[in-house]
Amino acid sequence: MxxxxxxxxxxxxxxxxxxxxxxxxxxxxxxxxxxxxxxxxxxxxxxxxxxxxxxxxxxxxxxxxxxxxxxxxxxxxxxxxxxxxxxxxxxxxxxxxxxxxxxxxxxxxxxxxxxxxxxxxxxxxxxxxxxxxxxxxxxxxxxxxxxxxxxxxxxxxxxxxxxxxxxxxxxxxxxxxxxxxxxxxxVTFLGIEAAKSERPDLGEAKVIVSGGRALKEKFAEVLDPLANQLGAAIGASRAACDAGYAPAELQVGQTGRVVAPALYLAIGISGAIQHLAGMKGSKVIVAINKDPEAPIFQVADYGLVQDLFTAVPALNAELKKANA
Amino acid sequence: MKILVPLKRVADPDNANKVKVNAGKLVTTGLEWKPNPFDEYAVETALRLTENGTATKTRQGEVVVVTFGPKDSETTLRAMLGTGADRAIRVDTGDDQIDGDVVARALKALVEKEKPDLVLCGKQAVDGDSGQVGQQLAEYLGWPQATFAGSIESEGDKALLVGREVDGGTIKLRVELPAVVSVDLRIVAPKSVKSVHTPATHAYPEGVRFAALMAIMAAKKKPLAEVKLADLTSDAAPKIQYLDYELPPARKAGVKVKDVTELVTRLKTEAKVV
The missing domain is CATH 3.40.50.620 (HUPs)
Structure with a gap:
């Protein structure tokens, strides 16, 4: 008791x-x-x-x-x-x-x-x-x-x-x-720098669209429309954050947030152990990666081996059609 | 500035998915010992704070590394001496017989003896993933703490400006020394650490430094002391007891879909998540 x-x-x-x-x-x-x-x-x-x-x-x-x-x-x-x-x-x-x-x-x-x-x-x-x-x-x-x-x-x-x-x-x-x-x-508290976002918090989102280094400078351009369509939070791999394509507070993994949404879309993410530590508990995992050997496919429920720059816009169009 | 860095060795974290469980016991056979990555970042941070980044041979202060472990864990300490730490201490224990709280209480005694200005540690060891030693040590010492540091700027060795990486952003704190600071991975980005000895324009290579062969040879002559755990704390009883290990539930085998049309159909009708 x-x-x-x-x-x-x-x-x-x-x-x-x-x-x-x-x-x-x-x-x-x-x-x-x-x-x-x-x-x-x-x-x-x-x-x-x-x-x-x-x-x-x-x-x-x-x-x-x-x-x-x-x-x-x-x-x-x-x-x-x-x-x-x-x-x-x-x-x-x-x-x-x-x-x-x-x-x-x-x-x-x-x-x-x-x-x-x-x-x-x-x-x-x-x-x-x-x-x-x-x-x-x-x-x-x-x-x-x-x-x-x-x-x-x-x-x-x-x-x-x-x-x-x-x-x-x-x-x-x-x-x-x-x-x-x-x-x-x-200790003097000097302030908090937090990015304001209209999207749901990573810890609370039902759907997370997460991107890797492969997105390069097009990180937001490619992922934003898909996240909007799904009402999703946006996450990122360490590599994407380190390269400056995504802000650090989006990082999912051992450094960053631990998440378990109903749907996690890993886009251009290879699936390092440190990243898997933060998202393996997700209910459904989708991986889109052009490298069929990427470790992310070992934990993905659905894997699509395709170039993300063509797959993501096509996926977005397909979702729109399906939800119309 | 004198900095103490506690350091732990862990089973190769890049192969952590190869850990096995046998009858409730964790088996890490075949996995090499590696320094805990976050502790390595702490050592790198300590080195950056105590040198001119453009002339790293001269240490402006002292970096002392300490580990808790058996004799052969001295290899981990020697590796850190090779990268530039000045002195090492090994507290003689087994690898598994203590918990973070015992470590924190023993470190308190060691800190009182060594009197560093700063204790720098990793935010967590990636085996037990507990993340408690730094905060508990700060409490036992009555020192301020700054956890999950992604950036540190020293103010003439009297205080640090710390950027703490927290959920959803970065908290900026000014912490007067002595203090305990735990570091996260972005602390080893090229411009994350600013010491008073290094020109502001200097950028370090990304990540931690590797020891040159000459330095590794020279490190063999650097002092490495052994301390008994009982000399640091009379109570070495762990407060947490690990019972049974198990592997996470296996995910059901996934399928490769041929195109986005099939993907959306399956997400809608099979997984029912869109």
Whole structure:
């Protein structure tokens, strides 16, 4: 029986979808008993908390403070640890996003807790939680347990479906924001450079159109119409990002995002292990590549050996026709 | 600037798809030991921060590399000494008997002894893929942290401007030293690291440097110390216990389609995803 503190991740005052995956984790982990509490912290937490009162949490805790405007670990971690201690929680669950992976280990160290990162599954047997997590770039999975009284986990958005509301309204409660770590005075947040995009977030998209180095300067010219047609997010291989054909934040893989959309189209991507680590969990994978030996075909459900510069516009036209 | 770089050896990451599982145990037979790529990037970053990029023979500061492992993991340390690191420390352990938290606590003791201005590490080791040592070390030391660095500019050895690669963009932080910084792969792009010793116009070759044969010979004379784990931490019990390994579910054999018409038909009627 576990009592779980789920830390919500905010972005521009809204609860990020990755949080809903962490809620699904908490529901699964408490199937045999126990409960979960949501902790919404950050600037705008009060308003955001209203978004998550209908998910079956025992309580929704709110930590609103202007000092939490920017995602600085040395400011967030002390409050998460303090709330976890005060509420006597067994498990602290944080999203396995760049936000969560920055903070979770520091929280674990504060709580002398074991840390199970990037978990993809959980089983509660006999009161003890057993986690499943990918290792070796997703080429193996391992089941594991934490030996400490308190545990910290980060939850993979790509492996837990987003929770749907379960009705009801959890009570909300304001909690005090703990003083920042002394080290926080050594950190100045200077800003975030983020490309504005109308497309869905890579972590949330149902369809991803992903391109490799073969697209060269025509990366956007070739992929944009297809992505528009499919309502897809655009991803990229490391090679495409390194060459400057695509911005770094589009990268899918060991560096970059881990995704698992319903449909992943790999276009001109050879399929390096580091890339596969980020997309192998996709439900349906399509590969278009003129090299029939490209390793991407080994994981693709549908492979088309053809020059992408002719295949992609033709595919787009065919989809238009089919959906007309 | 004095920089400490923790380093791990891992089973050849370019052949990670060849790992096998036998009766719940992971088998990496046939895979060569390689330095964890992200740790190699950290060493390269440390070298760039402590040299004039146009005259790399002279080190302006000190780079100390440390690994946790058995005697033969010294090969990995020697390789880094060959690329320019000054000194190496091996903490004597097995390859698998410790976890990231033990490493972080042991490193804390080592840092207190060595007193570096900066600890640079890889954002994760690509075997366990945990990504925790840097952050935990920062907490144990009470130091600031900057994870997933894709760029670093040093400000006269007192502070670093770090570009952190995060989901959807780049966060810019100014971090006063001493600090712990973990690096991501773009840190080894030609202009990602700017030291105070190198002309701003200088561009490094892409990636990490390789040791010249002469340097490898010379590295044999560089100091390599052995430390007992028990001398760094009295508690070496892992907080995570790995039970059973398994291979990921095999994907069903895919098909090659002859053209986009067949592709769209199959996506519509078979896969039902468009």
């Amino acid at each position: 576990s009592n779980i503190l789920v830390v919500a991740e905010l972005s521009e005052g809204k609860v990020r979808k990755s949080t809903h995956s962490a809620i699904t984790f908490a529901r699964e982990a408490t199937k045999g008993g126990g409960s979960f509490t949501l902790f919404v912290l950050g600037d705008g937490a009060k308003a955001a908390a209203a978004e998550v009162v209908a998910y079956g949490a025992a309580k929704v805790l709110v930590g609103e403070d202007p000092s939490l405007k920017d995602p600085v670990c040395e400011r967030f971690a002390p409050t998460i640890a303090a709330v976890a201690k005060a509420g006597n929680f067994d498990i602290v669950a944080i999203t396995a996003s760049s936000f969560g992976k920055d903070i979770a280990p520091r929280v674990a160290a504060k709580l002398a807790a074991g840390y199970a990162p990037d978990i993809s599954g959980v089983k509660a047997d006999g009161g003890k939680l057993t986690y499943r997590r990918p290792v070796y770039a997703g080429n193996a999975y391992v089941s594991c347990q934490l030996t400490t009284k308190v545990g910290v986990v980060s939850v993979r958005q790509s492996e837990f479906a987003a929770a749907e509301p379960s009705g009801g309204a959890s009570a909300t409660e304001d909690v005090a924001v703990a003083p920042a770590d002394a080290a926080a005075s050594k």
